[in-house]
Amino acid sequence: MSAFGKKPGMGGSRPSFGVARPMGGGSKKPVETDENAGKSGGEQFPKIESVELPGTPVPSKDQDAMSRLADRASALNEAPAEVEGFEASVHKIKEQVLPRLLERVDPEAAATLNKEELTEEFRPIILEVLAELKLTLNRREQFVLEKVLVDELLGFGPLEELLSDPEISDIMVNGPAQTYIEKSGKLQLAPIQFRDEEHLFQIAQRIVNQVGRRVDQTTPLADARLKDGSRVNVIVPPLSLRGTAISIRKFSEKPITLDMLKNWGAMDEKMCTALKIAGACRMNIVISGGTGSGKTTMLNALSKMIDPGERVLTIEDAAELRLQQPHWLPLETRPPNLEGQGAITIGDLVKNALRMRPDRIILGEIRGAECFDLLAAMNTGHDGSMCTLHANNPRECLGRMENMILMGDIKIPKEAISRQIAESVDLIVQIKRLRDGSRRVTHITEVIGMEGDVIVTQELFKFEYRSEDDNGKISGEYVPGGVRPYTLEKARQFGFDQPFLEACL
16 A cells, blocks of 8 residues: 555544524425325315415515524534645655654754755655655655655745745644635635644744744744745744744735736726826825735835835835835834843834935834824925824724824824824825725725814725625725815826826816
């Protein structure tokens, strides 16, 4: 029998419990017997297909929605299935081969080689170990085993397969036995498992060590990034009760443009034109949305419209922006050391960036008092600055900016803060991930100014929900506000006033 034979399964599987459904109306059909088979009662009283009595409810979309609620309430949460078949066999053989392989390899010499060179060096050693274990593999099985072993020693183990899949946008590891991935906006269980908690913890350390961060029981939280720019968050016990948890947000290798977002249905032609002009005319833009809604993707796409001659500085906690401009300098914060000293915050970097002669300052995400420093930069000759933050709608976005400034030690009245925001921010781009997994630009809102102590805004564009098809796909319409843009004067300075006006009307 081949070493990669499947595990013998059980003879039969346990039947799953059915889901209770509401009973339809109607009585039980009588059984036809020989006594009444020849009678003509059936012809005298023909069968009534359906009777609509007064007050009888007709099945509607509301009833369908209620039945879906009943299904969800009575559904059983199944435990994640164990990895079986080919992957399980490779895993078992790897566990036998890896200790013997490490005995024959010099770790320092192996660390100097890349994956291709290491694979060539390992091939004869693997064949020798397999001969000792009396295991015979075909060429395909041997190739897979070589890849798994190299990934284990130099890469990120089972995560390598998921990282190389371009269709996967998110990877969520919830301990060694459970990993979820996101494809096309939907979550599903991944067919991988780690050996144990120690194995997973070693891979987490390998990820954060690449960017000079550390994770252990004294510093159980860490933000990092991979070589391709993917964002990584790691949290380890005792904070994580299921073991080490790793969250990876992957970004497309190919730069995403506004035209690509338009073709994917995230916006329409007029919205795309308006955003292109806003990026080119150095408007101050705040991109607002929830987690995973596409804020960073939108910021990268807007950066394509920046003039190549401008000097752009980006400031982030964990560098994940990949601007599409030649004169771009990324800056990254630094966490404190073991003694709690040496931390460099976003606010520190914003203050320092003002001394570096930037044309635009772009913040990956604002979470606290550094919002005031960004507003100061927007108001002191750095037009075209951008940032992202978490908010559910444009009005909440303005409220969050006020609250974040008040979180700091700045002793400024709330009215002065609101006025500073109104004078600095030009546009708010609201992005939302809908329940069908699609990401849409739901609002493009213009900040006009102050009226009393309230910030006045007007909507240039809005996404209006229309319906949902049988497959759960949401359809809607992008509706222009039909108002004259307040930022038309900025567009006129760059010669885009007429196209901007036509796009917004």
